[in-house]
Amino acid sequence: MPPSTALQCFSRHVFPMSYQDGCQRWAEALSNVTLQVSRRDFANGAAASLVCQTAWLGPVDANRVLVVIGGTHGVEGFAGTAVQVDWFNLLASGALTLPGDTAMLCINALNPWGYMNCRRCDEEGIDINRNFVDFSQPLPDNPRYEKMRPLLSIVDKVARGQALADFAIQVGQRNFEIAFSGGQYSDPEGPFYGGKGLGFSRKVIETLISDYALAGRRLAVVDVHTGLGPYGYGEVICDHPPGSPSVSTAFSWYGPGCGLPLAGTSSSVPKLGLLDYAWHHIMSGESCFVTLEFGTLGTDSLFEILLDEACVWAQTGSSGLTRSAVASAMRTHFYPDDDSWREAVIFRARQVLQQALRGVSAS
Ligand SMILES: [Zn+2]
Structure with missing residues (x-):
């Protein structure tokens, strides 16, 4: 069997058809992992069946933790699930093992309502990746x-x-x-709206950081996104301040191709209220947070469909237009029904997660 065929087989298998299918595939793949696993689901108030699934894999007292997040932007959760399911399969098969003193925290469908409805925002219209601002202070102007x-x-x-x-x-x-x-x-009805208070997903993240005492551990966080940048390319984006120790850490783990929005070297521009910021202030310079952003159909297409x-x-x-028509267009933009794109996602995600694992577990 030629390699490309083998790659196609597993990539088809790990990509979900829907939010429910994504949750099911994630749970099934996780159940085959023989590591010590502790699961915790967070019910979303918008509907009884909506949950953010999380799991801790490996020793509870590990000093080093690889955190993988999917579905921060709802509809981008299809790829986020696939990346985690593939990773669980690698662990279950023995092709991959966690180094000593290292654990993983996996978060699937961080924004389950957006995933279910093929939107980036949550049930309150909040873009979770703009929601991490200090709401006790005057809100930022734009x-x-x-x-x-x-x-x-x-x-x-x-x-x-x-x-x-x-x-x-x-x-x-x-x-x-x-x-x-x-x-x-x-503008609550406009795109990229950061909200007026803490959204569901922010509360989940803050609970996990607190309950797992993540501030005291060395962390490699990889937040999987889609929809921005060149088609099929997975850019590692680092929003730590240029010149900071965490940027040096990112370059040493992920190589010189790491993009820095604040330095103008990324397909992403500087942004307010990023999920990153919740992690930055608990991280030492030996830790870093990156976004793994898979490009799809270009920025013009992105902005147009978001406005529609x-x-x-x-x-x-x-x-x-109807809600179902725009949901379909959103899905096409953020989750191309194209085997070559999906193969590229799996290939690159394996590469980046292995870099993260090697980096965070190195002495
Ligand atoms: Zn995104």
Whole structure:
């Protein structure tokens, strides 16, 4: 059997059809792992059947922990599940073992409502990856978002696209992307809305950090995302401040291709309220948090579908689109039905998770 065929076989097997299927595959694959496993599910209040699944694998007192997160952005959870299922299969088969004094914390469907409904946000319209701000302080401003806000609700897609392209020329492409996707706290029906308080998923993360006393351990955190960057490429994105010890750690673990949004060397731009920040302040310089971002159909496609679906869910405008039509378009953008893309995800995820495991367990 040629190698590509073998790769295709397992990649098809690990990719879920739906949120429910993803939870089932994750639990089944985990049940085959012979390590000491402790499971904990977090029920989401939006529906009785919605849960974020978590599991601790290996010694409870390990000083080093590899944390893998999927589904921070709901619909991106399909790939997040697949990466974890594949990893469980490697552990179950004996192809992979955890080094001494090392454990794993796996989080599947961190935002189960978004996963179920093929949205990035949660049931409150919150983008969890903009929700990690200090809500006891005045919320961050995004004045350029306020300026472009009227353009976002132009019903005619061609006219909207032209207006946004003109705006991007006026302020510069990078400033446009920061304004649009960097996070905003004033428009609950708009994209990249960070919320007015702690969302469900943030509470899950903070509970896990506290209950597992993660602040006292060496950590490699890999948060799996999709939808930004070149098609099929998995970029390791590090949002630690350039020049910080954790950036040096990221380069030593993941190599020089690691992208730094704050230095302008990533497909991602600097953002407010990232999940990263919950981890940064509990990490020593020997730990690091990275996003593993798999590119799909490009930034223009990303922004267009997010605006369409925001309008449909907010019931503004008269685009003629339905929730099911935008859900399908979201799924296509964030989870391409293409074996070559899915093979690339599995190949790269194995590579990055092995780098993380080697790095965090090294003396
Ligand atoms: Zn994402």
